[in-house]
Amino acid sequence: MSQTNTEVISQVQINQKASARSKLPKIILRSLRYLVLTLIAAALLLPLVWTISASLKPSSDIFSVPIKWIPSEFKWDNYSRVLSIFPMFQYSANTLIITISAIIGQVLSSVCVAYGFARFRHPLANVIFLLVLATMMIPGQVTMIPQFLMYKEFGWVNTYLPLIVPNFFAAAINIFLLRQFIMGIPKELDESAKMDGCSSFGILTRIIAPMCKPIIITIMIWTFNANWNDFMGPLIYLNDPEKFTLQLGIYSLNAGQQGITDYGMMFAATLLALIPTLLLFAVGQKYFMSGIKLGGALKG
Incomplete structure (x- = not known):
């Protein structure tokens, strides 16, 4: 009997050692993975650390x-x-x-267009949708001059209109994400609402839009970041210093604009301008990550 117990104990010990040996490569692999991610994160944070350091230094x-x-x-x-x-x-x-107006425009237009692509059938719907997606492959530099000439003819130069109005025409990436999400919502909800006398607009505002909250918040964060940090647009269209945006104003601190070459102050202004973006991402991070996951995972 004692010999049997000894054999059992020996077998258990052997199994434990084998299990420990099998776990060792996984532990090493996980450690290497965390090490690589840490190095990548440190490399990405290095410019921010340098900017913080520069903002507290004399220019020399x-x-x-x-x-x-x-x-x-x-x-x-x-x-x-x-x-x-x-x-x-x-x-x-x-x-x-500019940023708040852009957010309103992108959300309203993107939700409406995506809803149309997801729920209304048309023989050319897929072709039109592919054409919309194809616009993402057109570099902004290609359309920059034609847009400027067009807005100049409209008399919009040195106003905020060229920076606001285009946002009321939905961006292709926002349409894609919302369409993918909406197509994952059961159509039975629409049919039930129609039986209760709800119109298509009512279905959009009462059922579809509330269920698209993660994607909509993701679009809001993207739009905020793009417009809050936009430099090229204001540089092209704004001439009056009183109308300057934050990024264009920081650029004006360069010598030749206001005769000031105080890089310490420039970096301090840059960090202060970065605070709203960081706060917004910190608050909406949960919705941002879930929105990207859902928008890319759902099949259309």
């Missing part, structure tokens, strides 16, 4: 070689001078007007 130390990651003298007044000399709040308000 910013471009020194080798790089001084820790400032020899902390210039906290770079931030106070940004708020006192640089019209930060005026430029932020101008940018916010």
Whole structure:
């Protein structure tokens, strides 16, 4: 009996050792994976760390070689001078007007167009949808000059209209994500609503749109980020300094614009301009990630 117990114990020990040996490669692989991800994250964060360091340095130390990651003298007044000399709040308000209008335009137009592609049948629906997706392959540089000439004829130069109005014509990527999501919603819900006397518009506003909340929040975050950080559009269309957006205003701190070459203050203004984007992503991160996952996973 004791010999049998000894054999059982020995077999258990052998199994445990075999299990430990089989787990060892998985542990090593997981450790290597985390190491690679950590290195990639550190490489991506390095420019941000340098910007933070530069915003606290005197201008003479910013471009020194080798790089001084820790400032020899902390210039906290770079931030106070940004708020006192640089019209930060005026430029932020101008940018916010454009950004909020763009978000409203993108959400309204994208939801309506995607709903049409997902629910209404037409012989050319797929062809038109492919044409819409094909517009994503056209570089913005190709349409930049024709758009400027067109808006100039409209008298929209030096106004916010060229930066706002195009957002009321849905972006192809937003249409694609919403269409994929809507096609994953059972059509039985639409039919039940129709039996209760609900119109197509009512189905969209009462059933489809609320269920598309993750994708809509994702679109809002994308649109906010694109318009809040937009530099090329305001540079092309805005001439009046009082109408400058935040990114264009930061650019104006360069010598030759306002005669100021204070890079410490420029980096401080850049970091302050980055705060709303970081806060928005932190708040909407859950919806952003789920929106990307659902929009790409659902089949159309």
